[in-house]
Amino acid sequence: MKxxxxxxxxxxxxxxxxxxxxxxxxxxxxxxxxxxxxxxxIYFEQARIEFLKHLGFMQTWLDPSNESIPVVANLQCDFLKQVFFDQELRVYVKAESVGNSSVDIHYLGTDADGQSVFCGRGTMVQMTKATGKGKPWTDEQKDLFLHPAVKIDG
Structure with a gap:
């Protein structure tokens, strides 16, 4: 697969x-x-939001007094295997790389047997509400993206 x-x-x-x-x-x-x-x-969005909540970013962004918000700049998906009604999947998410104010987020969907069924990636940018321009990640935020170390069972 390429x-x-x-x-x-x-x-x-x-x-x-x-x-x-x-x-x-x-x-x-x-x-x-x-x-x-x-x-x-939609699955990517669900997994991304749960990942960002786990890292503590969503709570900060949802605070009305906070000056920054996340924006998805692009998103793509590659289909590897057919998926059918009632299948249970795991949608994995990770930060592949972190830029100044952007993060390249990668996704992997697996079935109950652990087989890869789809994968994807997308760029998310943290921007200020006032200017619409990128707001740099702090060193702490970058570290959180790259070292989340957790699994969840919804």
């Missing part, structure tokens, strides 16, 4: 720790009975 943002798939996959469990709902499948191609983006 995915442009992944050099060594097994090494990349081994770097995930944090996941969010999801179960495929009937409404998320298409006429052919498999997961609609738009749904992994």
């Amino acid at each position: 995915i442009p943002y992944i050099i060594n798939f097994e090494e990349w996959r081994a770097g995930f720790e944090f996941y969010y469990p999801v179960k495929v709902r009937f409404s998320e499948t298409d006429l052919f009975g498999h997961l609609n191609n738009t749904v992994p983006f």
Whole structure:
């Protein structure tokens, strides 16, 4: 499999720790009975928000007095295996790299057997509400992104 943002798939996959469990709902499948191609983006959002909550970022961003907010700048998904109604998945999320005010977030969906079913990546930028310009991460925030060390079972 050739995915442009992944050099060594097994090494990349081994770097995930944090996941969010999801179960495929009937409404998320298409006429052919498999997961609609738009749904992994919803799963990415769910996993990303739980990851950011775990790190303490969401609580800060949701505080009305806080001056910064997160914005997703881009998002992509690569489909590896078909997924069907009622399957239980784990959607893994990690910060692959952290820039000045952006973070490259990677995702991996696995089925109950641990098989990779989809993967993806996206850039999220922290920006100020007042100017709409990027707000740099602190060293503490960068460290939190790169060392979350936790798994959750929803």
